[in-house]
Amino acid sequence: MANTFYNDFDTEPLSGPNGERPIDYRTPFQIDRDRILYTSAFRRLQSKTQVFLSGEYDFYRTRLTHSLEVAQIGRSICARLKVMNDAFGDEYYIDPDLVEAACLSHDIGHPPFGHAGERVLHELMRDHGGFEGNAQTLRLLTQTIYGDRGMDPSRALLDATLKYKTLLSETPDASNHFVYNTQRRFLDFTFGSDAFLSELRPGDERNGFKSVECQIMDWADDTAYSVNDIVDGVNAGFINLEQLENWAEANDIRGDEAEHIENLCSAIRRRRLEPMMGRKVGNFIAAADIVEASDNFMSNRSARYCYNVNVAPEAAAESNLYKRISLDLVFRSPQLQQLDHKAGRVLGELFRILADNYLGGRKRPLRLLTADTEAALKEATGDEHTSARIICDTIAQMTDRFAVRTYRRLLDPEFGSIVDLI
Structure with missing residues (x-):
């Protein structure tokens, strides 16, 4: 059909x-x-x-x-x-x-x-x-x-x-x-x-001009990370009862937001946080409805622009509360900020080393990348922007672990035995 x-x-x-x-x-x-x-x-x-x-x-x-x-x-x-x-x-x-x-x-x-x-x-x-x-x-x-x-x-x-x-x-x-x-x-x-x-x-x-599918994806993304970042933050020890209560007091949390935080604290005490937040996912799914969109320059070409997602205001506000908690208690914690510093150091050094090797005018660059990537760089010779984009693509596709291993192979004098290459 x-x-x-x-x-x-x-x-x-x-x-x-x-x-x-x-x-x-x-x-x-x-x-x-x-x-x-x-x-x-x-x-x-x-x-x-x-x-x-x-x-x-x-x-x-x-x-x-x-x-x-x-x-x-x-x-x-x-x-x-x-x-x-x-x-x-x-x-x-x-x-x-x-x-x-x-x-x-x-x-x-x-x-x-x-x-x-x-x-x-x-x-x-x-x-x-x-x-x-x-x-x-x-x-x-x-x-x-x-x-x-x-x-x-x-x-x-x-x-x-x-x-x-x-x-x-x-x-x-x-x-x-x-x-x-x-x-x-x-x-x-x-x-x-x-x-x-x-x-x-x-x-x-x-x-903000998005197809209805993009709007659904956006709310699904908000739902997943606003709820689950809280769960991961508690399990990792970044969020606890004392921190939640102090955060609520410092931010003068009242009304519905105060009730949500009390429910979080109660679930943590009873060790029932994950089941409770799982139900929140279901609630946020049910909070998404569809309304007709105003006429626009795409609505006569595709039904994808004839509708908008309408999220219940109370669900959007609750999701935003969880994001604020995670931002202040997890992402701005010293531990996460230290990891951010490490990320900057690792990726920055990798980019500079690769750019110097391939774009720095060396007659015989070291073979630091795959044959396919080097062939693409050779084809882009003389085009600095394209060459930089290829190096950026190479780094962007790396996993966390591969980026760290590559950094260590290039810069750590004690890393580089045949075992380390595996």
């Missing part, structure tokens, strides 16, 4: 209507999802930081487990909307495979060491087009996920992953929430070459 929510415009791949996508038993969005699942970029998420540095603890979430949880939440939101919202039915509904694909891919562009690594790479790449985790996801999907090419995603998938649509050149002082200037053509494809740049002001207005 065909799903009339989507049309040929939505399912068209980046390669065009006559592209080389397989015609088989799968829908276009199932192909998108399957291609993401079987990439090394997705597998590397198992050893990339979500909150805690990979290897610090044995029970925390990684980028991989986080992405799987986001995908489950996204699918559940779609399933609930299909059953509970009168706008949808068996022949007209938001595709859960498309939302799952967006959720699985939403973090694949993030570098080692989480947002600390993202900040370091952006500073190092500031003169070469910048670095941004979501822009890097777009780069992987469209250009590099298979080494020298992208995965030929559908238009709807690209749109579902595009949380930000402002070019860096339009907000040159931005530290995040942009796409690379070289990615303009992918924005044009996503919107069917419509003059969207003139329709929406750069920054918050344009970044």
Whole structure:
């Protein structure tokens, strides 16, 4: 039974209507999802930081487990909307495979060491087009996920992953929430070459213009990390009863927020935090509903822009409370700040060593990278921006552990025996 929510415009791949996508038993969005699942970029998420540095603890979430949880939440939101919202039915509904694909891919562009690594790479790449985790996801999907090419995603998938649509050149002082200037053509494809740049002001207005699937992915992401960062923070000892009570007093927490914190404290005392927060995930799924969107320049081309996600205000406020707790008690803790410092040191040194070796004018650079990467650098000879981007790609794809091992091989005099290379 065909799903009339989507049309040929939505399912068209980046390669065009006559592209080389397989015609088989799968829908276009199932192909998108399957291609993401079987990439090394997705597998590397198992050893990339979500909150805690990979290897610090044995029970925390990684980028991989986080992405799987986001995908489950996204699918559940779609399933609930299909059953509970009168706008949808068996022949007209938001595709859960498309939302799952967006959720699985939403973090694949993030570098080692989480947002600390993202900040370091952006500073190092500031003169070469910048670095941004979501822009890097777009780069992987469209250009590099298979080494020298992208995965030929559908238009709807690209749109579902595009949380930000402002070019860096339009907000040159931005530290995040942009796409690379070289990615303009992918924005044009996503919107069917419509003059969207003139329709929406750069920054918050344009970044806030999202397809309904992107909005679902966004709320699923918020749900997963706002709830689960609390659980991981408590299990790792960063959040305890005394800290929670002191934080609430220092921030003059009252009303519903005070009740939420009391419930957290009670669950911690009874050692029932994980079951309670698991129920919160269900509550946040149920808090997402759909409303009709105002007419816009895309609504006549795709049903994806005819609807908006409406999250119940009390659920959004509760999610925001959990984010604030995690930010103050976990991310700003001395232990996490020390890890951020280490991330900056490791990635900064790696970038400088590789840039000096390959871009510093050496007649015979040392062979520090793979043959394929060196071939790409050789092809880019004379183009400093492209060469810097290739080095940045190399570092961004590393896992936390691989980045540390590479750093030690290059800089630690006591690291480098044949055993260390394994």
